[in-house]
Amino acid sequence: MPQFLEHSGTSWKGQKVKHDLSVIDKLDPRLRVIMVTLFAFVTVLSENFFVLGVGVLVGLLLALLAQLNLKRTLRRVIAMDMFMIFLVILLPFTTPGEALFTVAGVSASKAGLLHALMILLKAHAVVLSLLALVGTLSATTLGHALAHLRVPDKLVHLLLFTVRYLDVIGQEYKRMRRAMQARAFVLRTDMHTWRSIGYLIGMLLVHSVERSERIMDAMKCRGYKGRFYLFDDMALGADDYRFMALFIPLLCILVGLNFL
């Protein structure tokens, strides 16, 4: 992952990413999770370029409907691309088959190129729909949606705790890093750097665990008995049915196209 992305996550508050309210935000969170899961299955399991092409278009359309912030989304998509860039570039050269062109004496096969393209399409279709449908939820709401969908209670609580501490620990990390910088610390490729960063992480863990204990105490003092309350009810409304009426047939058509 490239350097310029550093800290884009540590400033995330675990709350709703700031964006303009859109049609997507009117939908029931549970529905959004289920739909994105179904959509991911349909695209990832497909081997048909037409289906995948439509899948990417659907992903783009959802992103538009969700009014995702262009710059931020682009950054995230590029970050994902970084994870597979190797894979995709190498595939044409390592897949046997009819040669299409040659680079430095190594020939690229058509089959490999198509395979690479397929991976690209699938990954982008999924990531766009995911960012649009689920990435626009606040993490807390997502946790509650998962709880309603019968994800084990402990796992949901763990998610909620993680989200709560992300910001606290992120801030703490930043403050400690600044304090190190203020003492003329510069990152280098040497033992001193690694030891210092190791200490930093160890201390961050110790602080974080102790803070987590204090937060737990504070919650107990306010009568916490293992339950979080949320002010938004989850009930399917007219918008949800309208969305389903459009989306489910679309998914069916996409599945059907595979068998043509």
Next chain:
Amino acid sequence: MHIVDGALAVPVLAVGAALTVAGVAIGLKKMDYDHLPQVGVLSAVFFIASYIHLPIGFSSVHLILNGLIGLALGWAAFPALLVALFLQAVFFGFGGFLVLGVNTVNIALPAVMVYYLCGMGISSSSPKVAAIWGAIGGAGSIVITTVLVAFSLMLSGEAFLLAAKITFVAHIPVMIVEGFVTAAAVLLIRKVKPEFLNIKERCDAV
């Protein structure tokens, strides 16, 4: 280390998902509600570690720290890492959605292995020995993770062989850095809050 959607073969996805479900189930069983904050904190630290870039010559690597997380959590590393990877995938588009199972196994299984392999070592009475085991845990977990990533790729097609090999070689610097960083972190925690690495209990058990 994250693999994206679309790259892996369906059987690999299925096996990954099944293993993750099993691992998470064991982890949740071993973790009681009072442990939740601690596990949540480590999950958050894993998340943040991926933003810490250390320079290596002209390039840079980011930390993964699954070794340290394993040493602290044991089986609970499975749910902790699943949650972190899920949040990364959903909110940042790191990795993918259906490969979540494979990605979790690749990162959490080494964590659990390190817990059993190096747990005794880091509670040694000599700080030097403990640091060495910490380094083995830190570097070792990355070695195992890269091997698992390479395996998941290779099982999905012959054509991925070269990519798998390159992945391994490219991560050698990460292994070195993680080794040193984990060793230092273990040294510090041993001194400052030994109960956090379960060191007391392990000593008593011996």
Next chain:
Amino acid sequence: MSDKPLIEVRGLSYRYPRRGLVLDKVDFHLCQGERVALTGANGAGKTTLLHLLVGLKRAKSGEIIAFGEPRNDEKSFIDVRARAGFLFQDPDDQLFCPTVLEDVAFGPLNLGKSREEALQLAMDTLASLGMAGFEERITHQLSGGEKRMITLAAVLAMEPEVLLLDEPSNALDSNARQHLIDTLQTLPQAMIIISHDADFLAQLATREVTLENAKLNPLATGTGINVISAEHEHA
């Protein structure tokens, strides 16, 4: 006003693993209408004592009698926590909901109030502290003084009978500090106040006790020790 103490402690001892004895057979009581200053050097064990009172830590020996009943297991302390409002040393530990309103309503909800009641109570409490208009603010983005007032609102929304305040004036600027003093002076609850700020305590406390070498010693401020002082100024 009954003279039976709200909270009474007899022979309470506590030790930390590597630190040794922090509290050594401490006796203490808090009566209706009192505002007791709890002072002592850094690390004397003041915060620890408050934690013991509400059962967040468990004493190694000694008795705690709160609201007329002896308390010794988690279950009995849950009732204490509902009736004693604890303001933590660091407000960041205490604000765990995204918005102010949710945070203030968290306590009442846990006490079994309905959502409407809880929200109403939260809004009323905020208004009574002069913090109306903060309902939708994000807790993380408040200033130090604002955070302090919100945590106080969160605690007061539970309608506690006793307040336990751990260094409430820390890092507050002089306006925020005065606003806090004025607010606390109007509250009817009995309080234990930890603070290093002598002037702050002088304006609030009716008596003072000091932790030193793990022992709790009474210290006279104003006219009386162990009795409600005459200058006690709440309405």
Next chain:
Amino acid sequence: MSDKPLIEVRGLSYRYPRRGLVLDKVDFHLCQGERVALTGANGAGKTTLLHLLVGLKRAKSGEIIAFGEPRNDEKSFIDVRARAGFLFQDPDDQLFCPTVLEDVAFGPLNLGKSREEALQLAMDTLASLGMAGFEERITHQLSGGEKRMITLAAVLAMEPEVLLLDEPSNALDSNARQHLIDTLQTLPQAMIIISHDADFLAQLATREVTLENAKLNPLATGTGINVISAEHEHA
């Protein structure tokens, strides 16, 4: 003593994304031998100003001239950080090594000292602050006052020409606070001191500036403004 300022700031502005302008064309200078009190309400932007001075945050507009040279990129600020010692608001943010000695030696190591030199310097600094014997103590287990003194030692071990102190007396008990005042009074460095504690500032500062509505206003304390006051008591 030269009268060229050590640190000079002209027209400095800074804004936070959701917060708006925190500093609006601020002018400021710090001369040799001065101890400037920086006051202002919670959230006025005091900490932000200090961060800007050493380049931990980057100003949107304005000039910073430190030690005779204009500073505007990361590289030039590294030199500033080596020469200006920054004491953070919360000592816990600053202590990250397991033992006191390692922590104090961290700064000198960053300045390129050898391991032996750094350790020697660390021990000397601790001794000069009356903290000899703390070398092997575990930083995390120190009391608030001790932590503060260790962070001060860590900063002084870098032999800075200027000290930037962010609420150094916070949460200190009265003994620790007085020890800190006495120590700071003997130090020759010019300082900027943020604090809400009027009495603490009265014992240390030679002049005072206040941040209000994003503007920095001078405020007279003692005899002079902008000149080294006569009561200045360091040796």
